[in-house]
Amino acid sequence: MLIVLTLLFAVAFVAPLIFRKLGRSTFYILAAVPAAGFVWLIATFGNYTNANQKALDGAPNAPPSVVIDWVPGLQLQLAFRMDTLAAVLCILILGVGALVLFYCARYFKADDPDIGPFGAQLLAFSGAMFGLVTADDLILMYIFWELTSVLSYLLIGYARHRLSARRSALQALMVTTFGGLAMLVGILMIGQTAGTYRISEILANASSILAYGQIIDIAILLILVGAISKSALVPFHFWLPAAMAAPTPVSAYLHAAAMVKAGIYLIALLSPGFSSTEYWHPVVLGLGLLTMLVGGWQALRQHDLKLILAYGTVSQLGFLTLVVGLGSQEAALAGLGLLLAHGFFKATLFLVVGIIDHQAGTRDIRELSHLYRKAPKLFAVALVGAASMAGLPPLLGFVAKESVYEAFIHREEASGWVGGLLLAGIVIGSILTFAYSARFIWGGFAAKPGLAAIDFKPVPWAFLAAPAILAVATLLFGLWPVPVEEAVEPYAELFPLDTVATHLALWHGLTPALGLTGITLAAGVALFLLRTPVAAFQAKIHFIPDADRIYRGIIGVLDEVAIWVTGRTQRGSLVFYLCVILVVAIVTPLTAVVLMDAPLPESLVWFDTPAQAIAGLIVAAGALGAIRANKRFMAVLMVSVTGYGLAFIFAIQGAPDLALTQLLVETISLVAIVLALRSLPARLWLRTPGRFKLLRAIIGAGFGLTMIVIAMTAMAARTADPISLALPKLAYEDGGGRNIVNVILVDIRAWDTFGEISVLALAATGVASLIFIRGRGDKRPQSVDAVASGSVGRGYEMVAHSDREAAALATARKFAVVPRDAWLVAGRTLAPERRSIIFEVITRLLFHSVMIFSVYLLLAGHNLPGGGFAGGLLAGIALTIRYLAGGRVELAEATPISAGLLLGLGLAAASLTAVVPLFLGGQVFQSAIIEFSLPVFGDHKFVTSTIFDIGVYLVVVGLVLDVLRSFGSEIDERSEERTSRGRKTSELHPPATIEEEVSS
Template identity: 50%
Template sequence: MIMTGAFFGASVIAYPLVRLLGRNAFFLLALVPFAGLLWSLSAISDLFGPAAQPLVENFDWLPELGLSGVFRLDVLSWIMTLLVTGVGALVFVYCARYFPPDEPGLARFAGIFMAFAGMMYGLVVADELLMLYLFWEGTTVFSYLLIGHSQSRRRSRQAALQALIVTTAGGLAMLVGMILLITATGTGQISTLIDRAQSGMDTGGVIVSAVILILVGAVSKSALMPFHFWLPGAMAAPTPVSAYLHAAAMVKAGIYLVLRLAPGYHNIPGWSEVLLTLGLLTMFIGGWQALKQTDLKLLLAFGTVSQLGFLTTMAAFGTPDITKAALGLLIAHALFKSCLFLCVGIIDHRAGTRDLTKLSGGWRAFPVVAVCATIAAASMAGLPPLLGFAAKEAAYSTLLSSPDKTSVIAFIGIMIGSILTVAYSARFVWGAFSSKPGVDDIARRDEKLTLVVSPLILTALTLALGPGVGLLDGYFSAWTAGLPAVAEGDGHYHLALWHGFEPALAFTAVTVAAGLALFIVRRPFAKVQATLPSGLDFHELYRMLIGRMEALALWVTARTQRGSLPFYQGVVYFVLVAGLGLAIIANDTWNITFRLWDTPLDLIVAAVLVIVAIGATRAKKRFTAVVVTGISGYAMVAYFAFVGAPDLALTQVLVETITIVVFVLVLRRLPARIGESTGRLTPAWRAIIGGAVGITVMLVVLIATGVRVADPISTDFGQLAYELGHGRNIVNVTLVDIRAWDTMGEISVLVAAGTGIAGLIFVRGREGHLHRFERKKDGTEAAGRIRFQPVAEDVVDLHHAGRGEGLSQKRASWLIAGRTLAPRNRSIILEVTARLIFHAVIIFSVYLLFAGHNDPGGGFAGGLVAGLALVVRYLAGGKYELAEAAPFTPSGMLGTGLVTAILTVIGGWIWGETVFDSVYLEGDLPLLGHVSFGTSTFFDIGVYLIVVGLMLDILRSLGAEVDLHQERDEAMLTDRIHDNVNFSENLGATAEHRAVSEIIDRVNELDVDNGAEGGRL
């Protein structure tokens, strides 16, 4: 668990580290996976010693749901961690010189790359299905970001989206299978599931369906047919991504899952049939397509698809000997394919192309790369004395010795696929490094050691592990010893470079000879490939499916999203009345108890609510409707006060006031009068619908309260708030402690609402500040960003001056509106009052924030009061006054508030308790007396900051930005009138015309745009 956390911790610091050190930061970041490699190697004594046992770590994940987190390092996980960390460290070193120093988004790439490595590491050590799924989908999301690293390139964006859609679809099927499996067996721990399956405890249709659905996720992740097309498209990613994700890590996740489940489920119906069919078809299709490619990276991509089919076929058997061969292939493929991708990246950098028809003289241009790539390609083809040869011969030998009929079918399919592998391996070497007639040779340049060191290490391992494959055999045997044998003698095969003259060796020789012959006749064979039908194009099927889904979405949208608010309301009301009405009719127990009021004052509130509701429907003007609707909110304030809920009354009055302000800001851009409806519904029908909704909701409330058989949990809130929450304000303690999860969701919605307001209503970015005066060093305001030229007055100080003495001084005016608003739009009294009370109101809001734990108030109410203070400043002086009052960005406030709340949430977990657990301190302090403080106050501070940020976003969007657009519209209108209308008295201009002309002249004098030579009117 510590190692997994180290990856994610490094992903957080990767961004600032790369910004500080540039691409050299990748050398430091490589230390994280390298440390993981060392830790895995240090576990050898625990996993392979005399008392070998898996390393297991348990922790409570979601105890309320009975879910625990389990990390388990057994032999199979250990093998995968070696690939994830070892290859990962080498790829990070390669990144340090692959990317240019000015690569756009390099810091972002580093953080995402490290986070992906952490997800992959967590995936292979997770021993709980749902936890594995979280890491599984984490690799999907981060691979999407990595594939789409070049955001400006359409091909990268399309490839990333395609990979995301395909793998996520498979992941959703896998999630359904996992839930079915957990439900049927009562456990989600993978090791327990395998043990139960091996003992024959879990059988039946549900188990089979669940496992097949899980296999859908594995097949899509490992790019097996029919999902294989996403992997060649993902070659739009940078080469390090291809070398890691698509050779050693992500595409191996599906293979790992098959290897993990095979010991328990390889005998269930459909397992062998599905995996062997898809594996062999994928191996053949990948090899066939690889021989068509002229792009070296695409050639390797289709070769990877072919090899993944090979690996899946071998992993599906679940028997000791064949699984041992599969593990050898897994290691060999990771080494040679990562090396080949890294070499292609170097070739692309040096030659500027990956087209093998345009590459010539590569042997002389980059000899070190040529040697590395040739050895890796030879291992891919299965040539001795390399690891790929030992692994492929093991596959041949174990399949030939297996008595199962499916082994014969698998052997024939694998041999055909291997012939294609030899052919495209030779095609790769020839295309990348040979000299071709009529093609200019690549100019030779020095090969930097830091760029070629990673391919050199991978090549050295491929060379060393060929003769030393027996070393791997001992580790693999520790895993395969626990697998069920299907025949006598199964489990006795040992990996070795030389087994003598056996049938497997002869078939290997035939495979190599046939593959080289196929390469030699590549031109005639290419003509044969061109004449044959291309068959079923799954990529085209995917595009057609996406196109049909988009067309369906457009069709549904056109019929449901009409832009008609009455239609939307009608649908909501119909569903509400129909759904609840049927529930009411079906209810047999109508235990309705009428209680008309608690006090006679309730009747007054109810009468006001009825009157204003009718008045709102009858209002002809929008402003009237808003005011009348606001009265209903204030009536609820009175009701809360009557029933003894001061905190609710305070919050309601603040919310209602701010709501009216928001309405007024919006109404500035709408017609004053409410238009007449031209819809089909008459006023009578609207009244019927409204009445039906009201009656239905009333009946639901009466019935629901009458049939309650249990006491509401809220009856204990008073005691819980005082004893556990250490507060006397039940409402506030409920929000920040008892029901803090609900509040966390609500403030997240507030942040999303603020972002939506800023994004949808005029604001073009989240980072910009409002227009503010820029102060010069001498204290005066600089022009250039203001509407009017600042006015400075000459002040002669004659109080202590002698005769004839005078001193001229400049001072800036205190009220900004004097330079930003026309006189007809100003109220000096309001401006002065707003400035005088602003700081007092802010202090009062802070008081409400900290007093809310025991008295009316809290973070929400305090934030609303601070928001009202900002509203007053804006209404008094406009957007420049608002900028002076709040010299910070709304996004900063929202982000700071949300981070503060989240840190408070996880604080309890950090110090060993559950999330949202609070710590309370109390004691006597000088001057302050007895003080009680809880960490939940920090959560309330986060709420306060979020509410203030939301209010600032509203004022910036609906206020300041609307002002800006309105000024532009007025300027355009006045220019158009001035250009097109002649107001000469000779033409009989009316008084109205003369008034418009006077307005135009005054606007021209204001000099709105440049703020020069204008000044006050």
């Protein structure tokens, strides 16, 4: 069983490759796979029919099964089981599948570009169908169920350049998945209630499961929705005729023999256990009958041979549902007989239509004429199929329909008027069936008055073989129905025995059923002969609403609602989104506080120390100042005030690390902001400042208030001791450091910090990419020797307003060309008017000390305030000073390692401390304390988490460097290019180098 399943999918998987080699002949190879499966099925058929159908796995004489654990935690299993019902379906799936694939080899043109994927999909479909009927687990079955829907979608949409194919494919997918989803809910309900998803167990315990009552009724109803959508019953029937946009072999296989039978299969599967649930009979019998009549009625109106068959299929699917869902032994026997008969004759007829379309170039019965003479063999095959469909002896269709009549006559005797109604309905349905069968043969083959014989190429035998074999089977099993009966009887025996045991047979004697057949034939012939008045009558009646139009209406309304909702919610305005988010963030917690009786704090203090209060006032004033400020840099300064104020609050709160870091960050931020925003206009607003000031103020104030309330409530609600009471000891003994905050960062919560430095590296790269655009701009610029003196920063010549300034400028110029060692490496490259000798001297004196101090902060950070963050920021400040004093060439000279490399090295060092302990048998980020003593320096302790801190240090330096390079150097260079371009146009050409300028 598994081998067949695997083989079907595996060959489908490689099929496109074979197609590339062998072209359309590959279909023969593909056909061999289901054919082999079919041979295996027939050879082992006795194993399935002789088994006890009700026996569970492991019980003696149970049907063959395979169970493989899939996701044990979710009780998901790959459970397969081949009982009689599955085996009967497999006859169609494998048998018809092989024939259809064989047929494809002649149907498609040799140079069709898409047949590779098509063949693969068709074969995969047979695999999915095989899996669907052999699955013994509801979830597994559902997976195969949806797989068939998806493959059906792909196969219908084969001609993807045609709108009709695309639209029909999507429609079929939507309708069947809609049903599929309903079914999934039903499956979950039934599985959870029963405590198992194993189909055989559920059926074996059906009587106890039924005792759960309504939930099972509803679950079964939902599963039925899935079944009727798949089997194209009213009101979902419209997708099937539309699906005729698929190539005809697909129609023959999916939409006649196999996929649409999945719904019938499901009904047949559940019928022995659950046909007594509340909604079963109304849905199955009511919709089944309605579908049978609607389909037959519509089939009589069609002019396209394929659509006649499509509506005929709809009608027959209703019929099958009705019979299989009835839930009695003889109906089950008749139902499966009919299922096989329908599979044979409908596939035959579809394949015949495919041949007609292929050879004549049309399927329109108003154009086809005289075919019976042009293609007599084809005609014979079609005649057998159509006669079986119409229920004529001695064919399988007749045998099956006879048993159906028999079953419904007994039903009528048992249940009065409902039974009578059903019986009358199926007789009318069968009359319609006869009429459209006749219409098919007449329309396809007859000589019509006024129409010349249509051009028809001769049909090669390989093309005709598939329908011919099916026609022979139809005839053979009509004459000799014993094998069919033997195949389906074990399934029928799942139902309680009726009054009399029935059999499938050609001749039952002169029974009421035979009488009904007589009536059917007579009325059918009459209906066919009266086709002109009937058509006129049909044209007048419009009482049947067009389901396709209703479907499109529903989809249209959905579209409109979707657009409306999108238009109302997705305004494209950031401010709007933020307002919505903030209002929710204000209203929800406040409502909760009011409704849930939030606790109040035990005690309040205004401030811990007066200094704290003063600092608080400064911070608040800075914030309010930021609102008032009109000038860009004024606003920035105000925000900085809050930052520095905060650093002070940190300091007096007992958080030296925070104070240090905040101070450094605030300083670097200020520099970065000034550098980045220097090319923007000084005034903040170019246009009128934003509207809705009051609303924004209300939202702002509301949010601030909400945060205060939340904070108070949260603090008042605290009952347990803070976790941090354990941290000091943990830090000292396990982390090996006295600075508890630092140990938390590099050891106790190292994962957090690792995440953070990754974000820093990303942000740094983001900044560099946004400014440099092409890459990170990490390439080392030209060395300082190649840069001419005074050539950098020429864009901003100072204009001397006074004598004093003029004198200063002159001194600066002279100083610029003094031929002795400069204070800074690249100081001379800067334009003289931009240089500051004092700044250069101070930089020279400070830089190395600051760098050394930063390394000290890094290394001492484990025990004293400091650490990688503070150290890195301090080193960043040192670089900032170098840049400000000496310009971009100076910065490049100060950093022999590129920013990208620094970031990478930092992350690598941090990762190293994460990974190495794993190899030494420890855990991720586990630290070790190494103690050693050196002569002179005494005893020392080295904690490996320091390496992590070094990584942090490097990443922070990399970030600051990226900020300086981007907002500093790169923007400098661009504004210089711009001004020099401007100068060229205005003919004001300055001396190229400083030497020229001084000498002039």
